[in-house]
Amino acid sequence: MMETARRRPSSFELHGPEDFAAMRKAGRVAAEMLDFITPYVTPGVTTGELDDLLAKKAEDYGVTHGPMGYRGFPKHICTSVNHVVCHGIPGDKKLNDGDIVNIDVTPIVDGWYGDSSRTYFVGKPSVKARKLVEVTYECLMRGIEVVRPGATLGDIGHAIETHAKAHGFSVVADFCGHGIGQTFHTQPNVMHFGEAGEGEVIEEGMFFTIEPMINAGKAATKILPDGWTAVTRDRSLSAQFEHTIGVTADGCEIFTLSPKGWHCPPYEGA
Numbered sequence: 001m002m003e004t005a006r007r008r009p010s011s012f013e014l015h016g017p018e019d020f021a022a023m024r025k026a027g028r029v030a031a032e033m034l035d036f037i038t039p040y041v042t043p044g045v046t047t048g049e050l051d052d053l054l055a056k057k058a059e060d061y062g063v064t065h066g067p068m069g070y071r072g073f074p075k076h077i078c079t080s081v082n083h084v085v086c087h088g089i090p091g092d093k094k095l096n097d098g099d100i101v102n103i104d105v106t107p108i109v110d111g112w113y114g115d116s117s118r119t120y121f122v123g124k125p126s127v128k129a130r131k132l133v134e135v136t137y138e139c140l141m142r143g144i145e146v147v148r149p150g151a152t153l154g155d156i157g158h159a160i161e162t163h164a165k166a167h168g169f170s171v172v173a174d175f176c177g178h179g180i181g182q183t184f185h186t187q188p189n190v191m192h193f194g195e196a197g198e199g200e201v202i203e204e205g206m207f208f209t210i211e212p213m214i215n216a217g218k219a220a221t222k223i224l225p226d227g228w229t230a231v232t233r234d235r236s237l238s239a240q241f242e243h244t245i246g247v248t249a250d251g252c253e254i255f256t257l258s259p260k261g262w263h264c265p266p267y268e269g270a
Helices: 017-040 047-061 127-145 153-166
Strands: 078-081 084-086 100-105 107-109 116-121 177-179 186-190 207-210 213-215 221-223 230-232 238-240 243-247 252-254
Touching: 017 047, 017 100, 017 107, 017 116, 017 243, 017 252, 047 078, 047 100, 047 107, 084 100, 084 213, 084 238, 100 127, 100 238, 116 127, 116 238, 127 153, 127 207, 127 213, 127 238, 127 243, 153 186, 186 207
Parallel strands: none
Antiparallel strands: 078 084, 078 100, 084 230, 100 116, 177 186, 177 207, 207 243, 213 238, 221 230, 243 252
């Protein structure tokens, strides 16, 4: 049964100024971690080495990584290469020239989760890969642009889906954004497809992630035997970007913006 349009999310936690300050701090650490790792994303590095570097960076900050041990996840970060959609497990895999890789971090800072991811170019990717990554970032920002009190979660999904399909790409439906704060994953579920005006009404004080996964081929995914790694069924490329946001009186605040301005590759000066 279709969910009633514009239903008030009365069960969702709404946050005040102190919570915004806490999430601002957690989001800043997440963004700084992604800035830090940028120059290390080069041909020949292993995803396990990237995980080790960010594990050490968390120690320097005096924080921990949310993914480590979460429902049995074995590493500190997620590294999703080429046709891996999300939740790739770092290991011995070396990155090759022309790859794209998404790195997803979630530091826990004073009990608050800052969740963000970026897709990186490894060397010189193909024209198609570059276009996919560019459009995926644009999808994220188009979704963020419609966030304001009184809009709906369907508005976010519609903005993302419309832009992706206009460029011949597909939107992954099996994974979504989520509420966040002092809990890693909570309500609402933020789908990256949908109809404008439908779904939960957005209210001031809500915290959630928007994290579209966009495929160059078909939208279908499958989970590998490790129980975590999601890949495209047709082995087409997949890209993703993620921000954590808080809804304000007239729009939203992005907690996880890059301090260096490294929002979408190529990351100049890295």
